[in-house]
Amino acid sequence: MPQTPHLERHFTAGDVVRDIVIGMSDGLTVPFALAAGLTGGQVNTRIIVTAGLAEIAAGSIAMGLGGYLAAKSDAEHYASEREREYREVQEIPEEEMREVAEVFESYGLTREETWPIVQALRKRPQNWIDFMMRFELGLEKPDPKRALTSALTIAGAYIAGGFIPLTPYILASKPSTALLYSIAVTLLALLIFGFVKGLFTGMKPLRSALQTALIGSAAAGAAFAIAHAISE
Amino acid sequence: MPQTPHLERHFTAGDVVRDIVIGMSDGLTVPFALAAGLTGGQVNTRIIVTAGLAEIAAGSIAMGLGGYLAAKSDAEHYASEREREYREVQEIPEEEMREVAEVFESYGLTREETWPIVQALRKRPQNWIDFMMRFELGLEKPDPKRALTSALTIAGAYIAGGFIPLTPYILASKPSTALLYSIAVTLLALLIFGFVKGLFTGMKPLRSALQTALIGSAAAGAAFAIAHAISE
Numbered sequence: 001m002p003q004t005p006h007l008e009r010h011f012t013a014g015d016v017v018r019d020i021v022i023g024m025s026d027g028l029t030v031p032f033a034l035a036a037g038l039t040g041g042q043v044n045t046r047i048i049v050t051a052g053l054a055e056i057a058a059g060s061i062a063m064g065l066g067g068y069l070a071a072k073s074d075a076e077h078y079a080s081e082r083e084r085e086y087r088e089v090q091e092i093p094e095e096e097m098r099e100v101a102e103v104f105e106s107y108g109l110t111r112e113e114t115w116p117i118v119q120a121l122r123k124r125p126q127n128w129i130d131f132m133m134r135f136e137l138g139l140e141k142p143d144p145k146r147a148l149t150s151a152l153t154i155a156g157a158y159i160a161g162g163f164i165p166l167t168p169y170i171l172a173s174k175p176s177t178a179l180l181y182s183i184a185v186t187l188l189a190l191l192i193f194g195f196v197k198g199l200f201t202g203m204k205p206l207r208s209a210l211q212t213a214l215i216g217s218a219a220a221g222a223a224f225a226i227a228h229a230i231s232e
Numbered sequence: 233m234p235q236t237p238h239l240e241r242h243f244t245a246g247d248v249v250r251d252i253v254i255g256m257s258d259g260l261t262v263p264f265a266l267a268a269g270l271t272g273g274q275v276n277t278r279i280i281v282t283a284g285l286a287e288i289a290a291g292s293i294a295m296g297l298g299g300y301l302a303a304k305s306d307a308e309h310y311a312s313e314r315e316r317e318y319r320e321v322q323e324i325p326e327e328e329m330r331e332v333a334e335v336f337e338s339y340g341l342t343r344e345e346t347w348p349i350v351q352a353l354r355k356r357p358q359n360w361i362d363f364m365m366r367f368e369l370g371l372e373k374p375d376p377k378r379a380l381t382s383a384l385t386i387a388g389a390y391i392a393g394g395f396i397p398l399t400p401y402i403l404a405s406k407p408s409t410a411l412l413y414s415i416a417v418t419l420l421a422l423l424i425f426g427f428v429k430g431l432f433t434g435m436k437p438l439r440s441a442l443q444t445a446l447i448g449s450a451a452a453g454a455a456f457a458i459a460h461a462i463s464e
Contacts, residue, residue, distance in 0.1 A: 022298065029294040030262075030287065037286025043279055047270075050462050051283050054269025054455035055262065061451040062261040066254065069443060073433045104349065108359040113352035117336070120345035127340040135367060201305045211301060219293040223286035230282050 015146065016153060017200045023063060023154035024193055027161025029216045031055050032186045035169055037223030039179040041231040048169045048178075056162035064155030071147035078139050085132045089125055096132065097122060103135050164189045183220075190216045247378065248385060249432045255295060255386035256425055259393025261448045263287050264418045267401055269455030271411040273463040280401045280410070288394035296387030303379035310371050317364045321357055328364065329354060335367050396421045415452075422448045 031052050038048045089096050097118050104114040121128040133139050168181035194212025198205035263284050270280045321328050329350050336346040353360040365371050400413035426444025430437035 018302070021302065025298045026291070026294050029298075030290045033290030033294070034266075034283065034287050037290065038279075038283055041279070041282040041286070043282070046462075047273070047275055047279060050273040050275070050459045051266065051270055053462065054273070054459045055266050055287065057454040057458050058262045058265030058269065058451040059258070061454055062258050062265070062447060065447040065450065066257045066261075069447070070250070070253065073435050073440075076435055077433060107353070107363045108356045109349065109352045113348055116345055116348045117341065120341045121339070124340045131339045134370075138366075138372060140370060201309060203305050203308055208305075215294060215297040215301070218297065219290040222289040222293055226289050227282045227286045230278075230285065 015150070017197075019067060019150050019153040020157045021197055021201070022067070023060075023157030024161040025212070025215070026059060026063065027056070027158035028164060028186060028190055028193060029161075029219045030059055031162040032165030032182065032216055033219040033223040035165055035182060036179060036220040037227035039175045040224035041227035043175065045169050045173055045175050045178055048175060049166065052162070052166040052169060056159055056166070059162065060155040060158040063158055064151040067154040068147050068151035071142065071150045075142040075144070075147065078133070078142055081137055081139060082129065082133055085129045085137075089129055089132070093122065096128070099132070099136055100128075161189075161193075186216060186220075187213055247382070249429075251299060251382050251385040252389045253429055253433070254299070255292075255389030256393040257444070257447070258291060258295065259288070259390035260396060260418060260422055260425060261393075261451045262291055263394040264397030264414065264448055265451040265455040267397055267414060268411060268452040269459035271407045272456035273459035275407065277401050277405055277407050277410055280407060281398065284394070284398040284401060288391055288398070291394065292387040292390040295390055296383040299386040300379050300383035303374065303382045307374040307376070307379065310365070310374055313369055313371060314361065314365055317361045317369075321361055321364070325354065328360070331364070331368055332360075393421075393425075418448060418452075419445055 034055050035048050035052050038051055043051075085096075100118050100121060101111055101114050104117065105111070121131055133141070165182045165186040168178040168185065169175070172178035172181065190213040191209045194209035195205045197203070197212065198208030201208070266287050267280050267284050270283055275283075317328075332350045332353060333343055333346050336349065337343070353363055365373070397414045397418040400410040400417065401407070404410040404413065422445040423441045426441035427437045429435070429444065430440030433440070
């Protein structure tokens, strides 16, 4: 499907940023919160590190493979919808021509104004199908390399994020000491990550930094409170 | 922005299904893998339940708030891009008219065939901007309720999924016994979830069921192996 270079750049950057944001948000937050929670649950650092590494393995595989399968299923959905549009253009062209006209009428154009386009598309069935996929159904042709890239990006971002809160527990022997260092380095990492995320996604960087740090704090606080209540 | 009812249905269903899939995939998988990992790490069920509940709290908050902020940032991105299109339509209308023509030319239409549409849009600046947002930039107007719905859907699906693998550890006192029941109920849940997910997303349900069970098994296997290696 032909796309303007502008559009393609727009979508590619958005997807990769979205994947890094998904992976690193959870990677920084969940192992951080789990380790904090277990510290509240009166557990030694060996168990916290074991749980943290198990969580990083599980989380990166689950999210990476999750991303892989989501992208694969998008690609299959596109293929099956395209097949259906192909049949409809062959079998009920009058109906499909009406649908093209309706797309334009929803932008306030009259039937007379849209008629030349409807006629022109009718002469080019392949372009017509591509047009319907994008403009009637709102589906973009998926990039075949997208599934693997998405999986590796999410998993890598999760692992990179996860080791930041866990490292103090690997280095320190006392959980309460490790927790303090873990809070310090993870809050700093969340602020930096949130700031950079803001620059990429067009959000105000400072607001993004504070919001991201707040999510991590909320998750860690909830995990600590729950684990502490159980261990009483 | 006016949308055909068909399109709106398509997108709404896709987003909710995507959110449930994101939340439940990880909710079923990560607490399952963490509990299995800690069983491999020679830890008692009290600690496994503590870690599991801390993980469910952390994971649902991180993913729910993550979904919330992602949807919010989509909405802000849309608003800032629309502002830019508005300015461009005012300040450089000739350039914008050329861009409309290019959208159609990428579908094989000639400049003569697209000219009536370009002229018609020029007469209706609001519709023109809406048209550019969707057809040049490929951006859909976000639903304002979407951010909160997305957050609650992801978090709820995560919690619902997470209690399935954890319940055997709450009921049984011996970790190895709990692990066997946890594997049985979670594999069954993953197969059912994968099957239903397949029905919604247009994938072959049986293939989806097996793939989903495989992700859970891979994550749990990796977590078990890592935790077991550390505890040696």
